Amino acid sequence: MSxxxxxxxxxxxxxxxxxxxxxxxxxxxxxxxxAASDLLQFCLEQAKSDPFLVGIPAATNPFKEKKPxxxx
Amino acid sequence: xxxxxxxxxxxxxxxxCFKQRALRPVFKKSQQLSYCSxxxxxxxxxxxxxxxxxxxxxxxxxNLKGKxxxxxxxxxxxxxxxxxxxxxxxxxxxxxxxxxxxxxxxKVLCMDWCKDKRRMVxxxxxxKVIVWDSFTTNKEHAVTMPCTWVMACAYxxxxxxxxxxxxxxxxxVYPLTFDKNENMAAKxxxxxxxxxxxxxxxxxxxxxxxxxxxxxxxCALWDVESGQxxxxxxxxxxxxxxxxxxxxxxxxxxxxxxxxxxxxxxxxRSGQCVQAFETHESDINSVRYYPSGDAFASGSDDATxxxxxxxxxxxxxxxxxxxIIFGASSVDFSLSGRLLFAGYNDYTINVWDVLKxxxxxxxFGHENRVSTxxxxxxxxxxxxxxxxxxxxxxx
Numbered sequence: 001m002s003x004x005x006x007x008x009x010x011x012x013x014x015x016x017x018x019x020x021x022x023x024x025x026x027x028x029x030x031x032x033x034x035a036a037s038d039l040l041q042f043c044l045e046q047a048k049s050d051p052f053l054v055g056i057p058a059a060t061n062p063f064k065e066k067k068p069x070x071x072x
Numbered sequence: 073x074x075x076x077x078x079x080x081x082x083x084x085x086x087x088x089c090f091k092q093r094a095l096r097p098v099f100k101k102s103q104q105l106s107y108c109s110x111x112x113x114x115x116x117x118x119x120x121x122x123x124x125x126x127x128x129x130x131x132x133x134x135n136l137k138g139k140x141x142x143x144x145x146x147x148x149x150x151x152x153x154x155x156x157x158x159x160x161x162x163x164x165x166x167x168x169x170x171x172x173x174x175x176x177x178x179k180v181l182c183m184d185w186c187k188d189k190r191r192m193v194x195x196x197x198x199x200k201v202i203v204w205d206s207f208t209t210n211k212e213h214a215v216t217m218p219c220t221w222v223m224a225c226a227y228x229x230x231x232x233x234x235x236x237x238x239x240x241x242x243x244x245v246y247p248l249t250f251d252k253n254e255n256m257a258a259k260x261x262x263x264x265x266x267x268x269x270x271x272x273x274x275x276x277x278x279x280x281x282x283x284x285x286x287x288x289x290x291c292a293l294w295d296v297e298s299g300q301x302x303x304x305x306x307x308x309x310x311x312x313x314x315x316x317x318x319x320x321x322x323x324x325x326x327x328x329x330x331x332x333x334x335x336x337x338x339x340x341r342s343g344q345c346v347q348a349f350e351t352h353e354s355d356i357n358s359v360r361y362y363p364s365g366d367a368f369a370s371g372s373d374d375a376t377x378x379x380x381x382x383x384x385x386x387x388x389x390x391x392x393x394x395x396i397i398f399g400a401s402s403v404d405f406s407l408s409g410r411l412l413f414a415g416y417n418d419y420t421i422n423v424w425d426v427l428k429x430x431x432x433x434x435x436f437g438h439e440n441r442v443s444t445x446x447x448x449x450x451x452x453x454x455x456x457x458x459x460x461x462x463x464x465x466x467x
Contacts, residue, residue: 014129020307021136024348027385031147035366035384036155039409040427042364044159046408051452053162053410062190062207063170063453063467 086111144386152379152388156427162410165423165433170453171465173209175202180457181238182272182444186227189450193234194463195222201236203248206448206455206465213248215256224273226282235263235282237270243284245296264294272315276340283326283340285312291328293340305338307345314358319365327368329356335370335380349380351387358402362426363409369426371400377414379426391424393431402444407451415442415456421466437464 047053051061058064086093086108093108098115107115178198185192191212195201199220203213219240226235228245237243243264246256264270268287275282276293281302285291291305291312310331318325324340335356337347354373361368367381367388376392377400391412398418405412411432412424421442423433440459447454453467 010126011129014126014133018129018133018136020345021133021140024346025136025140025143027347029143029147029385030383031149032152032381032384032386032388033150033155035381036150036152036388038383039152039362039364039367039381039388040156040159042362042366043408043410043427046363047410049451050406050408050410051450052165052167052406053408056452061452061467063465065170 088115144384147384148386152427153429156429159427161428162425162432167423167433167435167466169437169464170467171206171209173204173206173463173465174461175204175211175214176200176461176463178461179440179459180443180461180463181221181223182225182236183446183455183457183463184225184227185446185448185455186231187229187449188231189448189452191227191231192446192455192463193225193227193236194444194457195225195236195238196461197221201225201234201246203234204463206453213256215246215260217244221269224270224284226273226275228275228279229277230279233279235273235275237264237273237284239269241266241269241286243270243273243282243294245282261296261299263296263299264292266290266292268311271311271313274315274317276317277320283315283317285315285328287311289330291315291326291338303340303343305343305345307336307338307348308332308334313355316359316361316368318361319363323365327359327361329359329370329372331355333372335359335368337368337382347382347385349387351378352376354399357399360403360405363405363407369403369405369412371403371414373399375399375416377403377412377424379412389426389429391422391429391431396422401442402446402456404445404447404454406447413445413447413454415445415458417441419458419460421445421456435466438462 087105088111095106098105098107098112176196178196180196183194193203199217201215222236222238233247235245242262245261247259264284266286266288272285282294289308293303308330312328312330315328327337329335333352335349336345339346352372356370356372358371369379371377375396378387379389381388398416400414400416403414412426415421419438421435425432438458438460442456442458444457453465455465457463
């Protein structure tokens with residue numbers, strides 16, 4: 001529910017800030033090298049289905065103009 | 073729902089400050105006294121830990137902040153772009169404006185795509201909210217809000233309703249109807265009430281709940297049907313400007329960014345802030361989750377965009393150039409997360425290679441600030457809205 005800041009109680013606010021920081025300092029973290037390589041892996045796996053990377057032919061992309069047809 | 077407590081209203085002289093106030097019973101060393109509410113408050117917080125003073129708590133907070141930085145630094149063994157060195161560089165991109173949507177009478181402030189990948193809703197400073205068919209550029213619905221500066225708008229997942237709000241401090245939901253006889257404004261439902269402007273709103277996975285962010289420094293989760301506040305999120309020290317929900321597979325969290333330069337990740341069920349990041353040097357205008365849900369990007373008035381990894385609990389990349397001096401107003405990822413599209417206040421859109429940290433492309437076209445930018449749900453195009461009154465679809 002709504003955590004109301006106690007009126008006139010700076011101590012209450014400061015205590016809440018300390019508790020929040022304690023909690024944040026205590027979370028589990030992983031090494032950047034592992035996290036970064038996971039991001040990389042996700043990116044590379046999904047690259048095949050990313051229209052901006054793979055490119056969709058003008059015929060199927062609803063936004064691109066279709067090639068004009070010449071009437072012979 | 074809060075438990076209801078009943079206070080007996082006794083009026084008299086407070087036992088501590090002796091002022092004439094409404095009194096409540098207070099127990100001190102098993103003796104009952106009558107304190108006014110202000111003294112009772114002070115006693116409740118003072119009585120518990122006698123060694124704590126404001127100064128000692130503040131210095132403990134500083135120590136903890138230092139410890140947090142140390143813990144984060146210990147795991148900072150490499151940069152993202154170093155890990156990405158072995159990845160192939162991206163080729164040349166040809167992205168052009170494929171559609172220009174004209175119709176707004178003033179600055180376009182926000183837009184959102186419908187899940188059908190075709191429709192979109194946009195809102196502007198003149199109070200108009202328009203639903204467009206992006207293929208044909210036809211306007212399907214239009215509604216005039218009773219306020220100006222409609223800073224937030226969102227399409228419902230079902231495609232049957234839109235939500236919007238701004239200087240009216242509210243978020244209202246309009247069901248979309250194709251019946252020409254029905255007036256859209258008549259079916260309006262006011263859902264959220266804040267004490268300052270609404271800066272962002274988003275439906276959760278269903279049409280039934282809306283998440284809002286406001287200039288009053290809070291975010292809130294509302295039930296659409298009853299208008300009831302389900303959860304509120306306090307922690308930002310200034311206006312909250314943006315929010316984004318985690319992709320549904322990764323759980324009930326969302327990230328918000330504000331004028332206090334902080335990006336905060338929240339647990340929607342408990343209302344608790346689980347992680348906070350404060351590396352930007354100015355207001356954070358936009359936040360967007362990476363498609364896997366393990367990271368998020370932010371765009372700020374300090375002219376940089378940054379990528380924060382949630383599992384490493386730190387910033388892992390900065391997207392900036394000396395030549396870019398105007399703030400980034402909105403960011404979004406391509407479907408794979410390889411590209412980051414960012415709209416800037418210098419009228420341009422920069423496309424960044426997320427992994428390598430380099431700029432891939434710069435897009436010109438808008439004649440004023442780019443204020444909003446979203447990639448379509450199937451990733452085939454993205455739409456940008458600008459203060460030049462138009463929206464452009466790029467592909």
